[in-house]
Every structure is written in C-alpha cells, then in structure tokens.
Amino acid sequence: MAARTAYLQELARADAPAYLTLRDPALNGWPERRGPLAAMATDLLRGRTSVLALEPAAPALSQGCTVEVEFWEEDVEGQLVAPRRNRYTQRLPRERATTTTTVHGVDVPTLPLMAAPTVHECTFPVDVVVTWVDGADPEWNAARAERLAGLTGTATTRESSGQARYLSRDELRYAFRSLHLFAPWVRRIHLVTAGQVPSWLDTSHPAITVVDHRAILPPDALPTFNSHAIESALHRVPDLAEHFVYLNDDFLLGRPLGPEAFFSPAGHTAVWFSPNTIGLDHAPDAPPYLKAAFNNRRLLQDAFGAVLTDNLAHAPYAHRRSVLEEIERRFPAEVAATARAPFRSETDLSLLSSFAQHYGLLIGTAYAAQSERAYVNISNSDLEWQLKKALEREQDFLCLADHHDHALDQDRLDRVLGDFLETYFPVAAPWERRG
Structure with a gap:
C-alpha cells in the first residue's frame, strides 16, 4: 500500500494506448468506477482503494483481458496482508524466497509454490x-x-x-x-x-x-x-x-x-x-x-x-x-x-x-x-x-x-x-x- 501513490502517478504519466482504461472495482463498500487511464489514476490518488484493474475499453476484448493490481498492507509483524481472499495465503512474509517461472513466454517472479500447477488445472496437451x-x-x-x-x-x-x-x-x-x-x-x-x-x-x-x-x-x-x-x-x-x-x-x-x-x-x-x-x-x-x-x-x-x-x-x-x-x-x-x-x-x-x-x-x-x-x-x-x-x-x-x-x-x-x-x-x- 505504501507504493500506491507512486504507482498511480506513473500510470497517470504513462504513454499508454488510448483504448486502455482503469477500473476501480466495487470492493469494501466502494462503488465501481472506470475511466481513461490518466484521468482515473489521478482521481484515485485521493483514496486508498486496494485493488485496481487495467483493461481495454468495452467492447474491445474486455471480457477476461484484465490485469488486476493489488496493494497489500503491512501488519505489525512486517508481514504483507492481502486485501481480499486468494487461493494461496492471506499473509506473506516480506522476505519470502521467490523463483522465476515463464507465463506465455514472459519470465516472472513468483513463490515456488505458485510455480507448480494446482489440482484445479489441466496440464495435458x-x-x-x-x-x-x-x-x-x-x-x-x-x-x-x-x-x-x-x-x-x-x-x-x-x-x-x-x-x-x-x-x-x-x-x-x-x-x-x-x-x-x-x-x-x-x-x-x-x-x-x-x-x-x-x-x-x-x-x-x-x-x-x-x-x-x-x-x-x-x-x-x-x-x-x-x-x-x-x-x-x-x-x-x-x-x-x-x-x-x-x-x-x-x-x-x-x-x-x-x-x-x-x-x-x-x-x-x-x-x-x-x-x-x-x-x-x-x-x-x-x-x-x-x-x-x-x-x-x-x-x-x-x-x-x-x-x-x-x-x-x-x-x-x-x-x-x-x-x-x-x-x-x-x-x-x-x-x-x-x-x-x-x-x-x-x-x-x-x-x-x-x-x-x-x-x-x-x-x-x-x-x-x-x-x-x-x-x-x-x-x-x-x-x-x-x-x-x-x-x-x-x-x-x-x-x-x-x-x-x-x-x-x-x-x-x-x-x-x-x-x-x-x-x-x-x-x-x-x-x-x-x-
């Protein structure tokens, strides 16, 4: 959460495609809002909503083409706390070891546990x-x-x-x-x-x-x-x-x-x-x-x-x-x-x-x-x-x-x-x- 302001400022300055929008989803009582990237990023600087979504403007491929960004809080013991439920954990030690995995040709850091497929996934051709x-x-x-x-x-x-x-x-x-x-x-x-x-x-x-x-x-x-x-x-x-x-x-x-x-x-x-x-x-x-x-x-x-x-x-x-x-x-x-x-x-x-x-x-x-x-x-x-x-x-x-x-x-x-x-x-x- 400490990085939220800097992240939004970078989004507001980004040379992004015109079709890209920013969405503040309905969460924790806040109504859902959506708008052009720069304008919405600037507007969100005044709040502390913990989840944002980058996606193409409707109707262009928006279904399932969303990148969500979560801002995790830090508790008194220094652990990162998720803003909503996920499949793996609600708390994460800040110094937890990571590994690198490849997702659709892109190398990304992740937890070793998350690099393996889950029982919910099909792994066969x-x-x-x-x-x-x-x-x-x-x-x-x-x-x-x-x-x-x-x-x-x-x-x-x-x-x-x-x-x-x-x-x-x-x-x-x-x-x-x-x-x-x-x-x-x-x-x-x-x-x-x-x-x-x-x-x-x-x-x-x-x-x-x-x-x-x-x-x-x-x-x-x-x-x-x-x-x-x-x-x-x-x-x-x-x-x-x-x-x-x-x-x-x-x-x-x-x-x-x-x-x-x-x-x-x-x-x-x-x-x-x-x-x-x-x-x-x-x-x-x-x-x-x-x-x-x-x-x-x-x-x-x-x-x-x-x-x-x-x-x-x-x-x-x-x-x-x-x-x-x-x-x-x-x-x-x-x-x-x-x-x-x-x-x-x-x-x-x-x-x-x-x-x-x-x-x-x-x-x-x-x-x-x-x-x-x-x-x-x-x-x-x-x-x-x-x-x-x-x-x-x-x-x-x-x-x-x-x-x-x-x-x-x-x-x-x-x-x-x-x-x-x-x-x-x-x-x-x-x-x-x-x-």
Whole structure:
C-alpha cells in the first residue's frame, strides 16, 4: 500500500494506448468506477482503494483481458496482508524466497509454490479439430451432384444435402482467429477438409495441420458429404492429442477460456446440453439430426438400459480419442454404416455431436457442465439485433447457424455478418497469409 501513490502517478504519466482504461472495482463498500487511464489514476490518488484493474475499453476484448493490481498492507509483524481472499495465503512474509517461472513466454517472479500447477488445472496437451468444405468449389459440387443421383429418402432432403449445409461465409477464418485470441494454450489445430485449403491459410505454420478425408475414411466411403460420416473418423487424425475439442466451422469462442472450460483436471470431458429435448422417436418426417438422435438413444439404451432425452448445445465438443476408439470397437457395424453414408441417412449416429458425450456420461469419462452461449440464426429478420447483443461479449461460445432461406437479401446479409465478425475478431492470426 505504501507504493500506491507512486504507482498511480506513473500510470497517470504513462504513454499508454488510448483504448486502455482503469477500473476501480466495487470492493469494501466502494462503488465501481472506470475511466481513461490518466484521468482515473489521478482521481484515485485521493483514496486508498486496494485493488485496481487495467483493461481495454468495452467492447474491445474486455471480457477476461484484465490485469488486476493489488496493494497489500503491512501488519505489525512486517508481514504483507492481502486485501481480499486468494487461493494461496492471506499473509506473506516480506522476505519470502521467490523463483522465476515463464507465463506465455514472459519470465516472472513468483513463490515456488505458485510455480507448480494446482489440482484445479489441466496440464495435458489439447488439440482442436475443425471440419470444413468449400461449398463454392465447382469440382466438389459436381461430385456431390453425381453422388446424390439416384438416391431417395433422407439423403435428398434439404436438411441432408441442400447447398446451405456447405455454404462458406468466411466463418472459418474467424473461428481460427477466436482460437488464437481466446485459447492460446491449444497445441495444434487440425483442419479436416475434402482436399481443399482456404486461400488465406498458411499451411506451413507449425500450429496448423490440414487433413484430407482420404487420410481418415476408407476408400469406399468417399467422396462424402455427410458431417456424421466425417465425425465418425476424426479420432483417426494423425498425431491427434488424446484430448481434443471438435468445432464445426461456424463455432467461435466468445471470450478467453482455459482448457478447464472443456476438461476436468483428470481429463474428463465437459458436456453442454441444449434446452431442447429430442422428443419421441416415432416421427417419420423428423429432420436428419433428430433421426440420428433416435438412433443414438436406441443403441445406448440397448447397451446400458438408460435413455437419453436431450439434444446437445451448438457449442464446441470436448472429446478423448481413446473413448472414441472404444466406441468404434464396441459398435463396429453402426459406426461403419455411418461412415459409409454419403449424405445424412436413416441409420446415422451423430457420434461426436451427441453419441460420444452420452456414452461418456454413462461410463464415467464425461460430466454435465454449464456455459454461456449465443446461438445466432442468420436466417432471421432480427439478425442485426442478435449480433448487436452478441457484441456485448457475455458468451463463452457463439454459433452462426445458417439456413436455406434468409430474411435479409444476400448483399445486406454478407455486409452485416462481415462487419460483425471483423468487429468481434479484429486481430489476424499468425497463420493468415498477408493480403
């Protein structure tokens, strides 16, 4: 606390970025205040509040991007006394020995005890797998039309094979940016594609691996246009970490998250349920994702005697490679049938977006978790309101869900989405090619 005045005077004189603000949080009866760095630092010289926060001005990345500064008092025995509770200690001898540790490439002094991970942290490597296709590729579309010819039933519905299932609005670029901004702990990102590569992606970057469908699916399953089929083989991605997070290309992280948002320290996987139930499984006109949910339920009920009732949220899916390998060994016929369905079919399992999560809950490798999510339906007429709400940055995850019909005309839709994505994720990732 004796250094508080000098610290604030230095802050007031600092040549800091204009976007940086100073916040005096609500503590010990004081109301929260916030303002420009120099002005707020000068104003706070008149008080003795014990905690300050440096952070970007809203709405730019403020969620989780705060540096807090505490001013510790000294007691009569010369010990430093914390102004609020923390995980380690309320009192600290002034001459306590320190060590140096590295945090995100920066060497910092700390107590030896604090240099080791706690039981609350995940210390294992975590990868990300993202699936994507370029729906505008004429060769790919010709193969899709050829594969679809002569098929009937579920495969021919818009929900199974319509163009909207494959339309790219450059969400992938921003999904990758969200990983760079908000999950720097990810070891490697594996992009699984149909032999296609986004023009902006530098595939030589060491954090990026591009995986062709041919590397993970059998020849008689290709070409495939079925996300369920592709999901069934993601555990075969070469050099994939045991723990990985699977993202559709329209899933984005909404604010800084640690690996503990996806896994327990013991490596169990988080499961986020949707508020929507799957209903009863006797609806012949049900959309393909529900038919897959019905199949999931029948198979798991036969195996465990337990009934699943919920859809999963449209959010990243945490997985363990070993659990997926176990599922394939235990249910080989059903997994093989899913892998070989070129479009969504009557017999599909939704292996990575529902089945594996419920299987994990039943065998004890998964747990039900909570998260804040924004599901943005870009077909709706209130899209601009939805996106404005999302810019408040109060969600862990966003899903920009596309549809076959849109309330906004195409030019306006592209402009609105482009402006939103660039505002939310303005920082280019290091694997983006210049220009």
